[in-house]
Amino acid sequence: MTTEQEPLLLYLLGDSLTEGYVDFGTDFHSYSINLQKRFKQAGIEVVVKEEGVSGDRVRSKNMEKRLRKFLGEVSNKNQRVDWVIIMGGTNDLFTSSAESIFEALKGLYDVCEEYNTKVLAMSIIESRAALSSSKNNDKRTKINEFIKDYAKTNENVTFYDLAKDLPYEDNLDWDLDGLHLTTSGYDRMGDLIFESLYKEIKPN
Numbered sequence: 001m002t003t004e005q006e007p008l009l010l011y012l013l014g015d016s017l018t019e020g021y022v023d024f025g026t027d028f029h030s031y032s033i034n035l036q037k038r039f040k041q042a043g044i045e046v047v048v049k050e051e052g053v054s055g056d057r058v059r060s061k062n063m064e065k066r067l068r069k070f071l072g073e074v075s076n077k078n079q080r081v082d083w084v085i086i087m088g089g090t091n092d093l094f095t096s097s098a099e100s101i102f103e104a105l106k107g108l109y110d111v112c113e114e115y116n117t118k119v120l121a122m123s124i125i126e127s128r129a130a131l132s133s134s135k136n137n138d139k140r141t142k143i144n145e146f147i148k149d150y151a152k153t154n155e156n157v158t159f160y161d162l163a164k165d166l167p168y169e170d171n172l173d174w175d176l177d178g179l180h181l182t183t184s185g186y187d188r189m190g191d192l193i194f195e196s197l198y199k200e201i202k203p204n
Contacts, residue, residue, distance in 0.1 A: 002066075003104075007045035007046050007047045007081070007182050008039075008044065008045070008046045008047070008082045008083070008201065009046075009047050009049070009079070009080070009081045009082050009083075010035075010046055010047070010048045010049070010052070010081070010082065010083050010084075010085065010197075011048075011067075011068055011070055011072065011081050011083070011085070011108065011117075012030070012031075012032050012047045012048065012049065012050040012051065012052065012084075012085045012087075012137070013020060013052070013066065013084060013085065013086050013087070013088070013108070014052045014053075014056070014063070014085075014086065014087035014088050015053060015054060015055065015056040015057070015087070015088055015091055015124075016052065016053075016054035017087055017090065017125070017180065017181070017182060017189075018030065018031070018032075018050060018051075018052025018085075018087050019050070019052030019054050020033075020052070020186050021054050021180045022175060022180065022183055022186070023086075023175065023182070023196075024175075024176075024177060027183075028155060028185045029048055029187075030050050030052065030186065031186045031187070031189040031190035031193060032048050032050040032190070033186075033190065034140065034186070034187040034190030034194070035048065035190040035191075035192060035193055035194050036048050038190065038191060038194035038198075039194065039198075042194075042197055042198065042202075044198075044201070045120070049070065049142055051066050051070065052087075053066075055091060056088070056091065057088075057092045057095075057096075058088040058089050058090045058092055058101060058104035058105055058108065058179075059092050059096055059100060059101065059104045061104075061106065061128060063088055063108060064104075064107060064108055064111060064197060066129065067084070067106055067108055067111050067112070068111055070119055071084075071111065071114075071115040071193065072115075072161070074115075075115055078085050079096070080115065080118070081112075081115065081117045081199075082106075082118065083117070083118050083119070083197065083200075083201070084112050084117055084118070084120070085118050085119075085120045085122070085197070086104060086105070086108055086109070086121055086122060087122040087162070088104075088108070088122070088123045089101050089104075089105060089140075089143055090127065090130075090179075091138045092104070092126065093130060093139055093140055094129075094136060095123070097139070097145075097197070098139040098142040098143050099136075099142075101127075101139070101143050102143050102146040102147065102150075103152055105121070105143070105147065106150065109150070109154070109156070109157050110120065112156065112200065113154075113156045117155060117156075118156055118157075119123040119157045119158065120156065120158050120160055120193070120196065120197055120200075121147050121151060121159050121160065122160055122162045122193075123147060123148070123159070123162050123163040124140045124143055124144055124161055125159045125161060125165055125166055125168075126166075126170060127146070127150070127161045127167060127176025127178060127179045128142070128167035128174075128179065128180045129178060129179055131168060140163075144163060148161070149157055158196075158200055160191070160193070160196040160197075162196075164190060165186065166185075166192060167188060167194050172185075173183070173185030173188055177199060190192065191199075
C-alpha cells in the first residue's frame with residue numbers, strides 16, 4: 001500500500017467496454033469515471049489512466065503495444081504502475097479460438113509481471129451476440145476458466161469474474177446494441193471493479 005503522499009496509479013486497458021462506448025458510439029462514458037469517484041469516497045487517492053480503444057482485439061497486439069508504452073514511460077520516471085485492469089477478448093470471440101485468445105491475454109499479464117505491476121484480470125462478460133451463438137459463448141466461458149486457473153498459480157494476477165456480477169439478463173445495464181452498456185451500466189461496472197480492487201488494496 002502506498003503512502004498518502006503517493007497516489008495509487010491505475011492503468012485501464014481494453015476495448016470499447018473500457019472506453020465506455022454508449023449509444024452506438026455517439027457518446028462515451030468509461031467505468032473509470034465512477035471508479036475514481038468511489039476511490040475518492042473511500043479516502044484513497046488514485047491517478048487513473050484509461051486506454052480503451054473501440055474494436056480492439058487482444059490478438060492484434062495493439063493492446064500490448066499500448067501497455068508496454070505506458071509501463072515503459074512510467075518506469076523511465078522511476079515510478080511504477082500499481083495495478084493494471086485488463087478487460088479484453090470480446091472482439092476476438094468471433095474470429096479466434098479460446099486458446100489463442102487466452103494466450104494473447106496471458107501475454108498482457110506477462111508484460112505487467114516484467115514491470116512488477118499487479119493485474120486485475122477481468123472475465124469476458126456476456127453479450128447478446130455471444131449468447132446467441134453457443135459456440136462463441138462456450139469459448140467465452142472457456143477463456144474465463146483459463147484466466148481463473150492462471151490467476152490461482154500467479155500471485156501477480158487477481159481474477160475478477162465480472163461476468164458473474166454483471167449478467168446480460170440485467171437488461172437495464174445494457175445498451176440497445178446488446179454488446180455495450182448504458183451510462184448507468186458503466187457506472188455499475190465501476191462500482192463492481194472498485195469493490196473487487198478495494199479488497200486487494202484497502203488499508204489495514
